[in-house]
Amino acid sequence: MVVFDAAMWSVDGFKVVNLKVSHDSITTHTLYVKQHTVREHNEHKPSDRTLFILNVPPFIDETFLRDLFNKAGEIERIQLCDKPTSAEIVETTSLFYKKPKVGYKVAYVVYKKSAGLQKALQIRELKPENDVPKLCSGVLKWIHEYNNGIPNMIELKTKVDTYMENYDKEIKKKIENEKASTEADDEGWITVTKQGRKPGFERKESVTNKIAATKNSKQQKKELTNFYTFQIRESKMNHVIALRQKFEEDKKKILLLKQSRRFKPF
CATH class of the missing domain: 3.30.70.330 (RRM (RNA recognition motif) domain)
Structure with missing residues (x-):
C-alpha cells in the first residue's frame, strides 16, 4: 500500500x-x-x-x-x-x-x-x-x-612465499619448544611427550571431557562399599537413625488418629 x-x-x-x-x-x-x-x-x-x-x-x-x-x-x-x-x-x-x-x-x-x-x-x-x-x-x-x-602471478607468488616462510618459522619454533620440554628441569624431572612419525593430534575439549567423565565413572565403580570396618559401622548407625526417625513419625500419626477418634488398633 x-x-x-x-x-x-x-x-x-x-x-x-x-x-x-x-x-x-x-x-x-x-x-x-x-x-x-x-x-x-x-x-x-x-x-x-x-x-x-x-x-x-x-x-x-x-x-x-x-x-x-x-x-x-x-x-x-x-x-x-x-x-x-x-x-x-x-x-x-x-x-x-x-x-x-x-x-x-x-x-x-x-x-x-x-x-x-x-x-x-x-x-x-x-x-x-x-x-x-x-x-x-x-x-x-x-x-x-x-x-x-585473474590474479597477478608475481604478487600471488610473493604472498604465498611470505605465508610459507612464516609457517616454517612457526613449525621450527614449535619443534624447539618440544625439544626444550624433554630436558630435565631444576628438580630433575623430564616431561615425556609422544614422538615418532605419527605423534598424534591434539584432542578437542569435548573429547577430553568425555574421557575424563568415563574415567570418573570407572573409578566410582571400583570403590568398595561396606568393605572396611568404619564403613560397616557408619552404615549401621545410619540405619538406626533412619529407624528412629520413622518411629517418631509413626507416633505423631497415631496421636493425630487418636485425636480424630479414628484410631482402632483391634
Whole structure:
C-alpha cells in the first residue's frame, strides 16, 4: 500500500528516493530508505546514525553510495550485503580471490553524527556528482569482473612465499619448544611427550571431557562399599537413625488418629 505524505512518498515505513545514475539520464531508479532499528544495540550499526537502504542495483558500489549520500553529512562506513542482517559484515582479506556481489543488494550507511541521518531521510532525489566515473554495466561489467578475477602471478607468488616462510618459522619454533620440554628441569624431572612419525593430534575439549567423565565413572565403580570396618559401622548407625526417625513419625500419626477418634488398633 502506497501512502502519499505531504512531505514525501512512503511505502510500508520506507521513504522513496528517486535515483538518477547520470545527469542526462531520463529514467530513474527507486531506492527505499528508513532509519535502521533493531531490538538490541549494535555498535557497528547504531540506530541513531544508520540509514537502511533497499533495492540497491548491482552496478552501485560503496564509492558511488558515498558520493550520493555524503551530502547529508560525513559518513563513517558503508556496508553492502545480499540480505538484511544485524551482524557485522566481515569482508575477505584476500587480495586475489574476491567473490563479486551479484543481484540487488541492501546497504547500511553509518553517519558520524545523527544529524546526517535525519538529513538523509529528507532526501527526495539523488544525482551523481560531476566527478563520479561512468558506471560499468552489462557485458562490459562482466568483462571487467573477469579480468579483475585473474590474479597477478608475481604478487600471488610473493604472498604465498611470505605465508610459507612464516609457517616454517612457526613449525621450527614449535619443534624447539618440544625439544626444550624433554630436558630435565631444576628438580630433575623430564616431561615425556609422544614422538615418532605419527605423534598424534591434539584432542578437542569435548573429547577430553568425555574421557575424563568415563574415567570418573570407572573409578566410582571400583570403590568398595561396606568393605572396611568404619564403613560397616557408619552404615549401621545410619540405619538406626533412619529407624528412629520413622518411629517418631509413626507416633505423631497415631496421636493425630487418636485425636480424630479414628484410631482402632483391634
